[in-house]
Amino acid sequence: MPTPTPLDLTALAKQTAPGRASDMADGLVASEILRIAAEIRGLITSGTAICNLTVGDFDPKQFPIPDRLRTEITKALEGGETNYPPSDGIPQLRQAVQRYYERELGLKYPVESVLIAGGARPLIYAIYRAIVNAGDRVVYPLPSWNNVHYIHMLGATGVPLPCTPENRFLPTLEDLRAALPTARLVCLNSPLNPTGTAIAPDVLRGICDAIVAENQQRDERGARGVFLMYDHIYWPLCVGETQHATPPELVPEMARYTIFVDGISKAFAATGVRVGWSVGPADVIGKMSAILGHVGAWAPRAEQFASAALLDDSAGCAAYNTKFIAGIQSRLDACYQSLNEMKKQGLPVDVIAPMGAIYLSARIHPFGKKTPDGKVLKTNEDVRSWILSSSQIGVVPFQAFGVPDESGWFRLSVGAASEEQILAAMPRLQTALQALS
Secondary structure (H helix, E strand, O other): OOOOOOOOOHHHHOOOOOOOOOHHHHHOOOOHHHHHHHHHHHHHHOOOOOEEOOOOOOOOOOOOOOHHHHHHHHHHHHOOOOOOOOOOOOHHHHHHHHHHHHHHHOOOOOHHHEEEEOOHHHHHHHHHHHHOOOOOEEEEEEOOOOHHHHHHHHOOEEEEEEOOHHHOOOOOHHHHHOOHHHEEEEEEEOOOOOOOOOOOHHHHHHHHHHHHHHHHHHHHHOOOOOEEEEEOOOHHHEOOOOOOOOHHHHOHHHHHOEEEEEEHHHHOOOOOOOOEEEEOOHHHHHHHHHHHHHHOOOOOHHHHHHHHHHHHOHHHHHHHHHHHHHHHHHHHHHHHHHHHHHHHOOOOEEEOOOOEOOEEEEEEOOOOOEOOOOOEOOOHHHHHHHHHHHHOEEOEEHHHHOOOOOOOEEEEEOOOOOHHHHHHHHHHHHHHHHOOO
């Protein structure tokens, strides 16, 4: 039979008109990080060499996933593990996460408290959906990653807590105290994306004591409680002397109110493998499971079997982590030391020592200065674009994480760059700063 002439629907498919989408979808702001990342990809595709410090991801050439994980995925696929997994995760992985938390964090949970999903994002959405009603107040620090978008999708009321560089952009108990009595959900992330800083155990203990006390008061008057979403997906990536802590370890009663967000994405450079988990109160985890069951956001079956084998390999995890952390820390140190040296030379740069994750907070603030071609740098976007064009370095302004100020603070992410690329790029930035007038 002759091949039929295809019906060209291009013009119809590209037509737009007001009101075709929901109000929520129309009001949803696109990711600034993804916009910048697309610009960087375009430059790289065109042949421009860029030191890409924008994406919260890993270049597999720099940071490959563990051999055990790769081997076990292949083994599971060859063994026919290609059908639907249970909507809450295969039992083998839920039990492996249970053992992993007991072994590595000293937290013993029942298996009913463990939920598996296709990475951390569906779990964060499920936490919001399971806990928050339209109009409920959600407390979160500024800067932080994507809370504003989840709040918008649910029609909740956001209560941002602006954090300062003096506190390493982390919330304190004093920041939280006024907002807590009306809060339904508190969102904390440590180590923090975008800043690469981590909450100190004594600060976290004070916050947890306050949440427990608030819930006791609400229990007495029959009011709905307040929960803590504790996103610690970067916890295995603490660097230097940073001590990671968890709410239930510091205040055991917090087990009733804490919902963890975690997974293999960051701890094992496996962002594309899409295996994440939540651990928390069994009743809330059950509601989240029901929500994700309807969404179909489960992790792929073969990858779940592989992740279970990986997490149960304690020696293998430790060996991988040692080499992995060394690579991350060397890159963070290269950025930090170079920027700190520029600051010592009197250039308009500030930087906060890295504590964890793959991020560094840097302030590059040549505001009011002119570039060699006469452009005056007035905004963070001016500075970002100038850094990219003059130094071939991609960075992300804190505006992408909800901070409105034109303060010159940027996130530098080291997962997709080599130490050699960073060491070559920093002198370019120094030269560009020195050329400003």
